Amino acid sequence: MVFYLLKRLLATIPVMLVVAVFIFLLLRLTPGDPAAMIAGDYASDAQIAEIREKLGLDEPMLVQFGIWLGNIFQGDLGESFFFKKQVSELIVARIEPTLSLSLVTIILTVSIAVPMGVISAYKQGSWLDRLTMGFSVLGFSIPVFVIGFGLIYVFSLKLAWFPVQGYDRISEGLWGWLRHLILPALALSVIFVAFIARMTRTSVLEVLGEDYIRTARAKGQTETKVLVRHALRNAAVPIVTVIGFAFAILIGGVVVTESVFNIPGLGLLTVDAVLNRDFPTIQAVVLLFSLVYVLINLVIDLSYTVLDPRIRY
Amino acid sequence: MMTKTENVLEVKNLTVSLPGDGDRANAVENISFTVAPGEIVCVVGESGSGKSVTASAVMGLLPAALKPTDGETLLEGENTLTAGKTRLRDLRGTRMAMIFQEPMTALNPVARVGEQIAEMLEIHTSMSASERRKRAIEIMELVHLPEPKKMVDAYPHQLSGGQRQRIMIAIALVLDPALLIADEPTTALDVTTQAQILTLVKEMQERRGTGVLFITHDFGVVAEIADRVVVMQDGRIVEQGPREDVLRNPQEPYTQMLMASVPSMTPPERKPVEGDFAIDVDGLVKRYGHNGLFGRGRVVLAASDVTMHVRKGETLGIVGESGSGKSTVARCIARLIDPTAGSISLHGTEIATLPESKLRPHRRKVQIVFQDPYRSLNPRRTIGLSMIEAPVNFGTTKADAIVRARQLMQLVGLPADALDRFPHQFSGGQRQRICIARALMVDPEVLIADEAVSALDVSVQAQVLELLDDIRQRYNLAMLFITHDLRVAAQICDRLIVMQKGIVVEQGPTRQVYSNPSHSYTRQLLDAAPGTEVEFGSGRAS
Numbered sequence: 001m002v003f004y005l006l007k008r009l010l011a012t013i014p015v016m017l018v019v020a021v022f023i024f025l026l027l028r029l030t031p032g033d034p035a036a037m038i039a040g041d042y043a044s045d046a047q048i049a050e051i052r053e054k055l056g057l058d059e060p061m062l063v064q065f066g067i068w069l070g071n072i073f074q075g076d077l078g079e080s081f082f083f084k085k086q087v088s089e090l091i092v093a094r095i096e097p098t099l100s101l102s103l104v105t106i107i108l109t110v111s112i113a114v115p116m117g118v119i120s121a122y123k124q125g126s127w128l129d130r131l132t133m134g135f136s137v138l139g140f141s142i143p144v145f146v147i148g149f150g151l152i153y154v155f156s157l158k159l160a161w162f163p164v165q166g167y168d169r170i171s172e173g174l175w176g177w178l179r180h181l182i183l184p185a186l187a188l189s190v191i192f193v194a195f196i197a198r199m200t201r202t203s204v205l206e207v208l209g210e211d212y213i214r215t216a217r218a219k220g221q222t223e224t225k226v227l228v229r230h231a232l233r234n235a236a237v238p239i240v241t242v243i244g245f246a247f248a249i250l251i252g253g254v255v256v257t258e259s260v261f262n263i264p265g266l267g268l269l270t271v272d273a274v275l276n277r278d279f280p281t282i283q284a285v286v287l288l289f290s291l292v293y294v295l296i297n298l299v300i301d302l303s304y305t306v307l308d309p310r311i312r313y
Numbered sequence: 314m315m316t317k318t319e320n321v322l323e324v325k326n327l328t329v330s331l332p333g334d335g336d337r338a339n340a341v342e343n344i345s346f347t348v349a350p351g352e353i354v355c356v357v358g359e360s361g362s363g364k365s366v367t368a369s370a371v372m373g374l375l376p377a378a379l380k381p382t383d384g385e386t387l388l389e390g391e392n393t394l395t396a397g398k399t400r401l402r403d404l405r406g407t408r409m410a411m412i413f414q415e416p417m418t419a420l421n422p423v424a425r426v427g428e429q430i431a432e433m434l435e436i437h438t439s440m441s442a443s444e445r446r447k448r449a450i451e452i453m454e455l456v457h458l459p460e461p462k463k464m465v466d467a468y469p470h471q472l473s474g475g476q477r478q479r480i481m482i483a484i485a486l487v488l489d490p491a492l493l494i495a496d497e498p499t500t501a502l503d504v505t506t507q508a509q510i511l512t513l514v515k516e517m518q519e520r521r522g523t524g525v526l527f528i529t530h531d532f533g534v535v536a537e538i539a540d541r542v543v544v545m546q547d548g549r550i551v552e553q554g555p556r557e558d559v560l561r562n563p564q565e566p567y568t569q570m571l572m573a574s575v576p577s578m579t580p581p582e583r584k585p586v587e588g589d590f591a592i593d594v595d596g597l598v599k600r601y602g603h604n605g606l607f608g609r610g611r612v613v614l615a616a617s618d619v620t621m622h623v624r625k626g627e628t629l630g631i632v633g634e635s636g637s638g639k640s641t642v643a644r645c646i647a648r649l650i651d652p653t654a655g656s657i658s659l660h661g662t663e664i665a666t667l668p669e670s671k672l673r674p675h676r677r678k679v680q681i682v683f684q685d686p687y688r689s690l691n692p693r694r695t696i697g698l699s700m701i702e703a704p705v706n707f708g709t710t711k712a713d714a715i716v717r718a719r720q721l722m723q724l725v726g727l728p729a730d731a732l733d734r735f736p737h738q739f740s741g742g743q744r745q746r747i748c749i750a751r752a753l754m755v756d757p758e759v760l761i762a763d764e765a766v767s768a769l770d771v772s773v774q775a776q777v778l779e780l781l782d783d784i785r786q787r788y789n790l791a792m793l794f795i796t797h798d799l800r801v802a803a804q805i806c807d808r809l810i811v812m813q814k815g816i817v818v819e820q821g822p823t824r825q826v827y828s829n830p831s832h833s834y835t836r837q838l839l840d841a842a843p844g845t846e847v848e849f850g851s852g853r854a855s
Contacts, residue, residue: 212420214374214419215419215420215421215484216432219432219433220402220404220407220436222436230424234422308422310470
């Protein structure tokens with residue numbers, strides 16, 4: 001197990017290296033002189049030359065890459081052109097809202113979708129099942145921003161239960177933090193609830209036909225325990241896989257939600273960086289997202305061995 | 314206190330209806346029988362006879378589509394058909410328990426076996442977790458599992474098939490039920506393991522006075538353990554009575570037919586086949602797996618130094634238990650897998666090392682009929698399309714292929730219009746005939762039958778065996794017959810190879826191997842075959 005973990009961790013290094021190369025080339029291969037691009041439309045030639053020297057753009061490509069990578073390893077992600085701050089500082093400041101939103105969304109999603117899928121499978125063909133599946137189709141079809149604006153209209157403007165937008169730091173109180181997150185999390189979770197409920201239903205339905213379910217019933221086990229202890233545990237591997245993917249997609253997908261609800265997280269940071277051609281920030285954010293993807297995949301793979309003793313690496 | 318004479322189970326006039334669109338109205342119709350304490354009652358019948366439905370009805374485990382419409386199933390006097398859900402749950406496990414056919418799938422793969430035994434105690438008793446564990450270890454010891462203290466924490470996949478079935482029996486018996494229902498509990502097991510499990514069931518029933526309702530399709534098993542026999546056909550009871558009466562002197566034609574279809578363990582006299590060798594295998598080795606990067610890999614020798622020869626027009630049987638390498642050898646000969654070492658020649662052509670590009674003509678010469686006729690035909694293609702695919706690939710015109718397909722359909726006893734239908738419109742036996750016809754479409758020289766009759770009912774099996782024998786003679790085919798069933802092997806094979814763990818331990822003419830086995834493993838296999846004291850038929854359709 002430890003051996004496997006080490007092997008998997010080592011395997012992430014080449015993946016991240018490839019990602020780094022692409023991110024590095026992102027700036028270098030964009031048409032035009034990066035220095036001129038960084039300096040902006042109104043810069044003088046002297047200013048451009050200064051930037052070029054500062055960033056080492058005169059050196060050969062490989063040397064530039066070495067310098068850039070070395071800086072990253074020292075925690076130096078460069079300086080933002082637009083915010084005029086260290087990118088690392090920007091990210092630290094923006095990561096809490098994004099992580100909060102993603103976590104709350106995923107918890108909300110799982111606690112709605114999994115029971116929904118299990119009950120739907122157990123009562124296959126009933127009105128409850130049909131309702132769930134109907135919701136699934138609907139959830140897939142409505143874009144997040146439509147749901148978001150709809151929720152704001154009903155719960156913030158009409159009922160005034162939740163704030164329209166913004167974010168409270170968790171250090172300023174749990175309730176304020178949660179109150180600001182509920183609507184965006186709800187908006188984000190709809191599509192994932194639709195997806196995960198469907199997956200859970202299919203997966204549990206398959207397991208319910210297995211012989212060991214019959215064995216459990218022959219033992220005189222109650223239906224609830226048959227479902228949870230025998231069916232759900234065996235159906236868990238595909239469900240956990242999609243939850244993992246959902247989480248990864250979520251972190252990438254917060255861009256839209258954060259814009260709608262004006263939450264100052266990485267999503268908004270990305271939008272601002274892109275609009276202002278703030279390359280160091282874009283590079284850092286993309287690098288961070290990639291790292292999160294790789295790590296989530298690792299966690300999913302490791303979770304298999306816990307969920308199913310037959311899976312050993 | 315219950316008196317000794319009272320029956321553990323009384324099934325009275327039980328009728329279970331099938332959903333409207335079935336081929337008959339009732340799954341079981343008006344059946345009655347009893348199980349006394351300490352008695353083993355075997356319900357025997359072919360697929361679709363309603364034997365498993367009867368068992369499920371008693372346990373209250375019928376699928377929702379099947380409804381008991383008449384009669385009662387009295388468990389120690391209490392009708393389980395009308396018992397409420399809660400009462401039924403109480404009875405399951407405590408008064409009646411069930412073991413199933415597939416010991417791998419009947420156990421939850423993600424829970425430790427000890428937990429699965431203890432779950433029974435958790436449901437029905439107030440024992441603490443440590444008491445439950447202690448009791449689980451005790452019952453594991455009782456069913457003769459090795460090192461129960463260690464095994465209690467194992468997962469099902471870490472145990473062998475026989476050990477898993479012992480776990481199932483431990484689960485069923487831990488609360489000392491009055492009735493044990495065993496639904497084909499040894500069908501998926503090897504013959505030596507089957508013998509051990511049958512002994513265990515008998516031992517438990519004698520020691521605890523449990524009544525056993527034993528469901529099986531295998532007359533050998535019936536002969537081995539039944540006190541009384543109930544023969545079922547199409548949902549009705551055809552005949553019932555004490556074992557000696559039913560097996561030695563069956564009254565009903567159906568029972569007589571079934572008994573005659575069971576192949577006898579005594580091989581008939583066969584003339585040795587003369588002529589050229591069609592298959593020569595010399596020193597064949599197949600190794601699976603490789604040494605891992607850090608020396609952690611696992612190497613399995615599936616076939617080791619196998620040497621054998623098959624003449625034209627001869628049937629060579631390869632018998633052995635699961636994992637013996639019998640299928641590996643067949644697959645190497647068909648080059649479905651690549652041998653690691655050794656030589657395989659077909660009519661003098663060396664094919665063990667032929668590259669894939671030169672294998673095509675060889676593929677035509679060797680055809681295989683597989684075990685499961687339900688899965689070896691593409692469900693979305695008509696029989697005709699499946700039949701002509703191979704010859705058209707090898708250059709025959711479509712029209713010629715269809716003419717040939719018609720002829721072969723007739724040969725295997727199916728109407729020519731079968732070509733326009735789909736696989737699901739045929740029974741298992743018919744599908745296996747189609748598979749045989751398909752194999753013959755390309756005029757093969759070698760026919761490999763890989764457990765080709767193992768999934769079939771005994772009366773159908775008899776017919777398919779006859780067909781295979783007929784085809785071998787007619788086309789002078791070299792036939793490789795792979796089976797775990799010693800009764801079938803006795804009746805169809807000219808010569809036999811006995812394999813164990815990838816090694817050929819014995820070979821010789823069938824009659825000689827059966828009457829005078831030289832290797833201890835062969836003797837062990839022959840002794841383990843159930844019901845040898847009862848003489849059955851020729852295994853051919855009469």
